[in-house]
Amino acid sequence: MEKFTLELLFQIIGIGSASGLIYKDNSLLIIGDNSGFLYEYQMDSKDLKRHPLLENPTENTLKKDKADFEAITHFGDSLYVFGSGSTDKRNKMIQVNSTDKKIIATNNLTDLY
Numbered sequence: 001m002e003k004f005t006l007e008l009l010f011q012i013i014g015i016g017s018a019s020g021l022i023y024k025d026n027s028l029l030i031i032g033d034n035s036g037f038l039y040e041y042q043m044d045s046k047d048l049k050r051h052p053l054l055e056n057p058t059e060n061t062l063k064k065d066k067a068d069f070e071a072i073t074h075f076g077d078s079l080y081v082f083g084s085g086s087t088d089k090r091n092k093m094i095q096v097n098s099t100d101k102k103i104i105a106t107n108n109l110t111d112l113y
Helices: none
Strands: 020-024 027-031 037-042 047-052 069-075 078-083 092-097 103-108
Touching (some): 020 069
Antiparallel strands (some): 020 027
16 A cells, blocks of 8 residues: 655635545545535636536535535546435435536436435
8 A cells, every 4th residue: 555645735715615526637626515516626726616516506505405415536527426315415416527517417316325
């Protein structure tokens, strides 16, 4: 197993929590369990973009209403964002185009969870 050290490189103002992270092309793609956005942080310019994952997204959603996004991964030209599965509101999987960050599909994973 390779040894590594995590260090604080920078602070990203505007993100309350981060539960999933992808590093790609010198940018970070971040999801948070309290937010309805996919965040895209350009490391060189320090620019933060917000891409909606839900209808009427908020940045600090009340616990009872949140989608509770807990994981993000990518495959091919898509990103996949997963809810925690802990309640009916948290059973979503959202497929996002990795280039333009537009939603391709939203699936209910109740049967899987």
